[in-house]
Amino acid sequence: MVNHSDHNFDYTVVGGGLFGAAAARHLSYQGHNVLVFAPEEPQERVSHEGVFASHYDEARITRMLDADEIWSDLAQTSIKRYQQIEFDSGIKFHHNAQYLFLAHNEDDSLNLNINVAKAHNIDFDLLDSFSLNTRMPFLQIGIDEKGLLEPSPAGYVNPRALLRAQLKCALDKGIQLENQIVNELVETSNGVEIITSEGHRYFTSKVLLTTGVHTNYLLDSPLDLYIQGRMVVFVKLSDSLVKSLSEMPSISHHPANRVNTYLLPPVKYPDGSTYVKIGVHNSERILKSDDEIREWFRNGTDKHEKEIAYQSIVELIPTLEGQPIHTETCAYTMTATGHPYVGMLSSHIGVAVGGNGMGAKSSDEIGRLGTAVLQGEIIDKCFTPIQEKFVSGRSKFHL
Numbered sequence: 116m117v118n119h120s121d122h123n124f125d126y127t128v129v130g131g132g133l134f135g136a137a138a139a140r141h142l143s144y145q146g147h148n149v150l151v152f153a154p155e156e157p158q159e160r161v162s163h164e165g166v167f168a169s170h171y172d173e174a175r176i177t178r179m180l181d182a183d184e185i186w187s188d189l190a191q192t193s194i195k196r197y198q199q200i201e202f203d204s205g206i207k208f209h210h211n212a213q214y215l216f217l218a219h220n221e222d223d224s225l226n227l228n229i230n231v232a233k234a235h236n237i238d239f240d241l242l243d244s245f246s247l248n249t250r251m252p253f254l255q256i257g258i259d260e261k262g263l264l265e266p267s268p269a270g271y272v273n274p275r276a277l278l279r280a281q282l283k284c285a286l287d288k289g290i291q292l293e294n295q296i297v298n299e300l301v302e303t304s305n306g307v308e309i310i311t312s313e314g315h316r317y318f319t320s321k322v323l324l325t326t327g328v329h330t331n332y333l334l335d336s337p338l339d340l341y342i343q344g345r346m347v348v349f350v351k352l353s354d355s356l357v358k359s360l361s362e363m364p365s366i367s368h369h370p371a372n373r374v375n376t377y378l379l380p381p382v383k384y385p386d387g388s389t390y391v392k393i394g395v396h397n398s399e400r401i402l403k404s405d406d407e408i409r410e411w412f413r414n415g416t417d418k419h420e421k422e423i424a425y426q427s428i429v430e431l432i433p434t435l436e437g438q439p440i441h442t443e444t445c446a447y448t449m450t451a452t453g454h455p456y457v458g459m460l461s462s463h464i465g466v467a468v469g470g471n472g473m474g475a476k477s478s479d480e481i482g483r484l485g486t487a488v489l490q491g492e493i494i495d496k497c498f499t500p501i502q503e504k505f506v507s508g509r510s511k512f513h514l
């Protein structure tokens with residue numbers, strides 16, 4: 116066993132996902148001595164024994180329009196920093212594509228989005244179905260639907276590239292990056308001893324946990340979190356479809372008689388093909404244990420959801436009918452409040468978790484808030500972490 120106890124750090128970030136990488140960048144820019152545990156994305160999921168993350172993809176919607184003011188604020192603050200992060204890292208992750216919130220006339224969230232947008236000076240056009248069909252002839256929009264079109268910088272971010280960009284900035288400022296899983300945190304009177312699955316030990320004054328779906332397995336008193344298993348359907352595009360959908364925005368769709376969905380415009384993937392992606396807000400699929408989470412990432416599938424997603428996308432974009440499709444699974448962390456939990460759990464351990472399925476675009480500000488609480492700053496009460504009330508003998512993390 117290697118003993119790293121003589122390695123003392125001011126701050127340690129456990130979890131190099133989007134929140135953790137953002138926190139690492141902010142801490143490194145302040146000149147601190149920072150250690151980051153960031154296990155790499157598995158090469159092959161099926162045989163992966165380690166931890167998983169919510170960002171294994173090439174596109175996440177970015178937008179300021181939101182029915183919730185807090186989320187809208189987090190997005191606005193983060194989006195303002197995209198250019199600087201791209202400049203500092205030399206890595207492009209942000210794509211201007213616009214964002215369309217499309218809903219049937221009676222959907223309450225139309226007005227909620229409009230109210231937040233007006234209160235926060237967010238640019239948008241309110242368009243009826245005729246204007247939408249004229250501007251976006253590739254979409255088949257119902258007569259009873261309206262859209263809020265948010266101009267660029269709305270569009271999408273590439274979460275893998277955003278992660279690389281944040282870590283590159285932090286590495287340039289001298290952080291230490293470890294591709295290791297943390298198994299245990301032992302809090303002492305002046306800091307925290309960190310023990311990894313490889314048996315290495317480190318010592319740090321303060322720790323920020325940004326461990327996403329695996330967070331509760333590191334805590335003695337778990338947080339009131341639940342993990343939602345999600346599936347996405349990718350539709351492969353021919354060259355002519357790539358061309359005809361080139362003006363497609365990122366979309367959230369709340370139709371009258373179907374489930375709510377979200378869609379990403381054509382995005383080129385590492386396999387060289389271009390896909391349009393759809394996700395369905397269909398069933399609640401709560402993953403109740405760490406084993407269930409890992410199994411969902413490795414082998415999860417749901418034929419029924421795949422069919423619903425396919426029908427939904429073909430109804431909205433009829434030219435996609437008959438194109439090859441495949442699915443992927445993912446999971447994300449939901450909080451009891453619907454907002455991220457950012458706060459101190461004890462004198463030396465803080466958390467920034469709970470993207471609630473929409474944290475990628477706002478990850479820079481959520482990570483920064485994590486660093487602020489570590490340094491004793493008081494932040495908005497809406498982020499206060501809530502402890503789980505009934506602890507059901509959850510077994511602690513062990514790899």
Ligand SMILES: Cc1cc2nc3c(=O)[nH]c(=O)nc-3n(C[C@H](O)[C@H](O)[C@H](O)COP(=O)(O)OP(=O)(O)OC[C@H]3O[C@@H](n4cnc5c(N)ncnc54)[C@H](O)[C@@H]3O)c2cc1C
Binds near residue numbers: 155
């Ligand atoms: C299908 C899907 C669609 C989504 N769509 C959008 C969207 O359109 N727009 C949007 O803004 N957001 C979207 N999101 C949400 C967004 O991806 C998440 O909110 C975001 O990735 C959360 O970041 P995180 O850092 O909290 O967690 P993660 O990205 O999951 O990072 C957690 C990290 O902690 C590490 N870790 C865990 N345990 C340990 C340990 N013990 N030791 C060391 N490291 C550990 C993991 O390796 C991981 O890298 C979507 C998510 C999913 C799944």
